[in-house]
Amino acid sequence: MPTHFGITRTGSSHPINEDRFGIIPLGDGVYLYAVCDGVGGAAAGERASALALSSFSDALKASLGDLDSDRLSALPLAQIKHAMRAAAAQASKTVFLQAQQDPRLKGMASTLVAALVTASRAYVLHVGDSRLYAISAQGVEKMTRDHSYIQYLIDVGRISPDQEKHLKIDNYITQAIGAYSHVDGDFCAMELSSYPDPTYLLLCSDGLYSAVREATARHVLLGHGSLEDKAEALICAALHGGSRDDMTAVLVALND
Secondary structure: OOEEEEEEEOOOOOOOOOEEEEEEEEEOOEEEEEEEEEEOOOOHHHHHHHHHHHHHHHHHHHHHOOOOHHHHHHOOHHHHHHHHHHHHHHHHHHHHHHHHHOHHHOOOEEOEEEEEEOOOEEEEEEEOOOEEEEEEOOEEEEOOOOOEHHHHHHHOOOOOHHHHHHOOOOOOEOOOEOOEOOOOOEEEEEEHHHOOOOEEEEEEOHHHHOOOOHHHHHHHHOOOOOHHHHHHHHHHHHHHOOOOOOEEEEEEEOOO
16 A cells, blocks of 8 residues: 655745645545645635535545445446545535635635545546646656646647746636535546556645746655655755745655
């Protein structure tokens, strides 16, 4: 089974860390890994990310909990996709309704990137611009596609992917947990046997990846040291790269 470690650090531009992460056992040999990045100002961002994480994980537990790795992997892919998207929809409804009931929480929302990992597969769902990367000696593969204004500019050919880190414009997200009463997350499945030893999953908020080059992340993860050391090194790289936002990373060593 994979080993894992998560870390979060408050950015210098925020009085409160609005990121949350989870490393949650769902069954024998099954883990849920997730990162949420809240928005909304004051305490609302912190509340949104915490509520998004707990609502999503609770809904997924109710739907798929107590299945061991082999039994979960044997389920039809469409069933797992439906369960993860339904859990994201439930989380969005929960956050949205909380915001409607309390004027202080108006406009709160959160990103979500989640990986449900078994011995043979990883099932990935995301909403917003938090990301999941698969990093190995073969290279860095971004498994998620941002729901954001900059991604839209890339999609329509206004800018190239290489220009993303150098733009001086606001990159607002176009989908979020809680922005509406319903949301459809993007889903993909990874066959882990197709990845070499070692391979790492990196789930992270934009405060980390916006300030860390992919080559730097690959160098850190394929180098020496424990997962704790590597996670700390990624935070240091983000700080060195000028990040002032909250920074969160969840590392999963699939076959190290």
